[in-house]
Amino acid sequence: MTEITEYISNDYKALDSEETIAEVQSFFDEVPFSHFSVLKEGTYLGCIASDDVETFDFDKKVSDYKYTLEGFFARINMNWLDVLEIFAKNDCNMVPVLGEDNSYLGYYELEDVVKFLYETPFLKDQGGIIVVEKNAVDYSIGQITQIVESNNGKLLGLFISDASAEKVQVTIKIALGPMNDIIQTFRRYNYEIVSEHHEDNYMNSLKERSEYLDKYLNI
Numbered sequence: 001m002t003e004i005t006e007y008i009s010n011d012y013k014a015l016d017s018e019e020t021i022a023e024v025q026s027f028f029d030e031v032p033f034s035h036f037s038v039l040k041e042g043t044y045l046g047c048i049a050s051d052d053v054e055t056f057d058f059d060k061k062v063s064d065y066k067y068t069l070e071g072f073f074a075r076i077n078m079n080w081l082d083v084l085e086i087f088a089k090n091d092c093n094m095v096p097v098l099g100e101d102n103s104y105l106g107y108y109e110l111e112d113v114v115k116f117l118y119e120t121p122f123l124k125d126q127g128g129i130i131v132v133e134k135n136a137v138d139y140s141i142g143q144i145t146q147i148v149e150s151n152n153g154k155l156l157g158l159f160i161s162d163a164s165a166e167k168v169q170v171t172i173k174i175a176l177g178p179m180n181d182i183i184q185t186f187r188r189y190n191y192e193i194v195s196e197h198h199e200d201n202y203m204n205s206l207k208e209r210s211e212y213l214d215k216y217l218n219i
Helices: 021-030 062-068 080-090 110-118 141-150 179-188 201-217
Strands: 035-040 043-049 094-098 104-109 128-135 154-163 167-175
Touching: 021 062, 035 062, 035 094, 035 104, 043 062, 043 094, 080 094, 080 110, 104 110, 128 179, 141 154, 141 167, 141 179
Parallel strands: none
Antiparallel strands: 035 043, 094 104, 128 167, 154 167
16 A cells, blocks of 8 residues: 655645745645645744735735744654544644654645545445444443454444544444344444444334334324
């Protein structure tokens, strides 16, 4: 699989802190970025936001607004999930990349990181999705894995898709296998099945009984 570092881009050079706001406004008119990197004598200072630039005096310099720069960045050795978290936390579509010595190496674009994500087995490989929910104090990733594998299922990946103080919701992707057996085992361990499944014999049985009762009551 491609390494995420192969997506580091230098298609556009970083902005210099001595550039005028007019120059930066022109830059953002030409590119789709929400933010972009600012350097001072080659050292990364932070990111300037395109929305902020629109409100600045065009005849001033970027350095006059250094207090508005946002200091987020990714390290060269970060995995794709950590990088994706930086995008989410900062509501941006580009993230600067720094080396271990804090040298500026380029940037990631959100579109490229999403393409990388599409190449992971979790999204690329064929399988079924189950969403389960349980009390926050009771759920266990180890138990979820054991339930899948004890039913001869192959786990492709999982993540916590929703959480509160009381409940945790986990989205699980499983290589095609005995989905109904896995679903019923989750129920035996007191997991609520949030997603709907054609293979769910238990729910299908309840539906059939409900339909039969409706017909009986309407006689």
